[in-house]
Amino acid sequence: MRDGKKELRIGLVLTGIILGLALISLFYTPYDYNAMDKAARSLAPSLKHLFGTDSYGRDIFSRAIFGSRYTLLVALSTVGSCTVIASVLGLVSGYVGGILDEVIMRIIDAISSFPDILIALMVVTVLNLGQFTIVAALCITFVPSFTRIVRTATLQYKNAEFVKNLRVFGVSDMRILLVHIFPNTFPLLLSTIVIGLSNAILAEAAMSYLGLGIQPPIPSWGRMLQEAQTIVYTTPWAAVCPGIMIVVTIVGLNCIGEGLRKLYL
Amino acid sequence: MKYFLRKTLILVLTVFLISVFTFIAFHIIPGDPAGLILGTNATEEQLEALREQLGTNRPLSEQYSSWISGFVKGDFGSSIRYRMPVSALLKGRLPVTLALGLISLAIILLLGIPLGILAARMRGTWVEKVIHFLTILGISVPNFFLCILLMWIFGMVLHFFTPGEYISYTKNLPGFFRSLFWPAISIAIPQTAILTKYIRTAMLEELGEDYVRTARGKGAGETWILYLHVLKNAIVAVVPLIGMIVASVLSGSIIIEQVYGIPGMGKLLIGAVTSRDFPLTQTLVIYITVLIVITNFLVDIAIQLIDPRIRLSGKS
Numbered sequence: 001m002r003d004g005k006k007e008l009r010i011g012l013v014l015t016g017i018i019l020g021l022a023l024i025s026l027f028y029t030p031y032d033y034n035a036m037d038k039a040a041r042s043l044a045p046s047l048k049h050l051f052g053t054d055s056y057g058r059d060i061f062s063r064a065i066f067g068s069r070y071t072l073l074v075a076l077s078t079v080g081s082c083t084v085i086a087s088v089l090g091l092v093s094g095y096v097g098g099i100l101d102e103v104i105m106r107i108i109d110a111i112s113s114f115p116d117i118l119i120a121l122m123v124v125t126v127l128n129l130g131q132f133t134i135v136a137a138l139c140i141t142f143v144p145s146f147t148r149i150v151r152t153a154t155l156q157y158k159n160a161e162f163v164k165n166l167r168v169f170g171v172s173d174m175r176i177l178l179v180h181i182f183p184n185t186f187p188l189l190l191s192t193i194v195i196g197l198s199n200a201i202l203a204e205a206a207m208s209y210l211g212l213g214i215q216p217p218i219p220s221w222g223r224m225l226q227e228a229q230t231i232v233y234t235t236p237w238a239a240v241c242p243g244i245m246i247v248v249t250i251v252g253l254n255c256i257g258e259g260l261r262k263l264y265l
Numbered sequence: 266m267k268y269f270l271r272k273t274l275i276l277v278l279t280v281f282l283i284s285v286f287t288f289i290a291f292h293i294i295p296g297d298p299a300g301l302i303l304g305t306n307a308t309e310e311q312l313e314a315l316r317e318q319l320g321t322n323r324p325l326s327e328q329y330s331s332w333i334s335g336f337v338k339g340d341f342g343s344s345i346r347y348r349m350p351v352s353a354l355l356k357g358r359l360p361v362t363l364a365l366g367l368i369s370l371a372i373i374l375l376l377g378i379p380l381g382i383l384a385a386r387m388r389g390t391w392v393e394k395v396i397h398f399l400t401i402l403g404i405s406v407p408n409f410f411l412c413i414l415l416m417w418i419f420g421m422v423l424h425f426f427t428p429g430e431y432i433s434y435t436k437n438l439p440g441f442f443r444s445l446f447w448p449a450i451s452i453a454i455p456q457t458a459i460l461t462k463y464i465r466t467a468m469l470e471e472l473g474e475d476y477v478r479t480a481r482g483k484g485a486g487e488t489w490i491l492y493l494h495v496l497k498n499a500i501v502a503v504v505p506l507i508g509m510i511v512a513s514v515l516s517g518s519i520i521i522e523q524v525y526g527i528p529g530m531g532k533l534l535i536g537a538v539t540s541r542d543f544p545l546t547q548t549l550v551i552y553i554t555v556l557i558v559i560t561n562f563l564v565d566i567a568i569q570l571i572d573p574r575i576r577l578s579g580k581s
C-alpha cells in the first residue's frame with residue numbers, strides 16, 4: 001500500500017461515521033434534543049440512552065449528534081468563505097506582484113502575528129454576539145495561511161512555460177489566472193482545506209466552550225462540554241460523549257489531510 | 266550585526282502594525298463606548314461629557330497617537346467593567362500566567378524531547394507505534410476536554426488534587442506551583458505531541474545524512490551516533506519551533522485558566538470579552554501578542570547564534 005493511503009482510509013472511515021451521524025440526525029434522533037425527562041435525570045449509559053442523560057434528563061447522544069450539524073456548518077462556512085477570500089488575495093498578490101503584493105503580504109504577516117484565539121476573541125468583542133459571529137471570527141484567523149499557500153502556488157506557475165505561451169496568444173490575464181493557474185493550486189489547497197476544517201472545528205469548540213460561539217438553545221459540542229464540566233463527578237458521560245465526537249472528527253480530518261499530502265505532494 | 270539590526274527593525278514595524286490593527290479593530294465598530302458605559306437611560310449631555318472625557322469625539326489619528334503615547338508610558342487606560350486602571354489589573358495577573366506558561370514549557374520540553382528520541386531510536390518497533398498513536402491523539406484532543414478529563418480522573422476519582430483550588434503566590438509559593446501543575450499538564454500535552462512528532466522526524470532525517478553513514482563506517486555505536494551527532498542537529502532543527510510553542514502555550518492558557526478558575530491574564534481576557542470591556546480587551550490582546558512577537562524575535566536571534574551554517578552565511 002502506498003504511503004498515505006492507509007491514513008486516508010482511516011480518516012475517511014472516521015469522518016464518514018461523524019458525517020453519517022450528522023446526516024441521520026437531520027431526519028431522526030432517538031429523543032428530542034431539548035426534551036427534559038424528569039424521570040430520567042443523570043442516567044448512566046444504557047441501551048435506552050446510549051450515552052446516558054444529563055442532569056436535566058436530556059439524552060446526550062441525541063444532543064451530540066444534533067449538535068454536530070452546527071459544528072460542521074460553522075466549520076464548512078468558515079473554511080469556504082476563507083478559501084474564497086484567500087484565493088482572490090493570493091492569486092492577485094502572486095500574479096500582479098510589486099507594491100500591491102508587498103502591501104497585501106505585510107498586512108497578512110501582521111494579522112498572523114496575532115494568536116488565532118486572540119483574533120477570534122477580538123472579532124467577537126467588536127461585533128455583537130450573534131449566532132454566526134463565530135464564522136467571521138474564525139474566517140479572519142485562517143485567511144493568512146490560506147493566502148500564503150495560494151500565493152506560493154501562483155508564483156510557481158506565473159512564469160511557467162505554458163503561461164508564457166498563453167500570453168503570446170493574447171489570452172487575457174483574468175483568464176490565465178482563473179482557468180490556467182487557479183486549478184493548479186488545488187492539490188496544495190485541498191490538504192490545507194482539510195486541515196483547516198479540523199482547526200475550525202477545534203476553534204469553534206473552544207469558543208463555544210467559552211460561551212462565545214454557537215448560542216443556546218442550540219447544542220454544540222463545545223457548549224455541551226462546558227455544561228458537563230460542573231457535573232463531571234456525578235455524570236462523567238455527559239462530558240465524555242461530546243469530547244469523543246470532537247476527537248474522532250479531528251483525528252479523521254487530520255488523517256485525511258496527512259494522507260492527501262503524502263499522496264499528492 | 267546587520268542581521269540583528271534588520272530583525273530589530275522588523276520587530277519594531279510588527280509591533281507598530283499590531284498596535285494599529287488592534288486600535289482600528291476597536292474603533293471602527295458601530296456603537297458608542299460612552300453609550301456602553303452609561304447604559305441606555307443616559308442623557309445626551311452625560312454621553313457628550315463622557316465622550317469628551319474618553320476622547321472618542323476626536324479624529325481617529327489623534328486618538329491613536331494619544332493612546333499609544335500613554336501605552337508606552339505604561340498608562341493603558343481604564344477598564345470599563347472594573348472601573349480601575351488596566352495596569353493595576355494586570356499587575357497581579359501577569360506573574361500567574363507567566364508561571365503557568367513556564368511550567369507548561371518545561372513539561373513540554375522534558376517530555377517531548379525524550380519521547381521524540383525514543384520514537385526515533387525504537388523505529389519500526391511497537392514502542393514507536395504506541396508513541397505515534399499517542400501523538401495523533403494528543404494533537405487531536407482539545408485542551409479544555411483534556412482538562413475536564415484530568416479533573417475528573419485525577420482530581421475527583423483519584424484525589425491527586427482538588428479541582429478549582431488555586432493558591433495565591435503571595436501566600437504560599439510551593440502551593441502556588443503545585444496548584445498550577447495540572448493546568449500546566451493540560452496546556453502541555455497537545456504541544457508535547459507536536460514536539461515529539463517534530464523531534465522524531467528531525468532525528469530520522471538526520472539519520473539518513475552522509476555524516477551518519479561516515480560515523481557508522483568508522484565503527485561508532487548506535488548510541489554514540491544518536492546522542493553525539495544526531496541529537497545535536499535535531500535540536501537545532503527544533504529551535505525554530507519554540508516560538509510557535511510559546512504562542513500556543515499562551516493561547517492555551519487563555520482557555521485553561523478559565524476551566525480551572527486561575528486568576529491570570531487569560532481569565533481576565535475572557536471576562537473582558539464577555540462583558541465587552543473594550544479598553545481591557547484591547548490592552549490584553551496587544552500585551553499577549555507583543556509577548557509572542559518578542560519571543561519569536563529572541564528565538565530568531567538564538568538560531569543565529571547556535572547554527573553555524575546560518576551564522577556564517579549571514580556574514581559573507
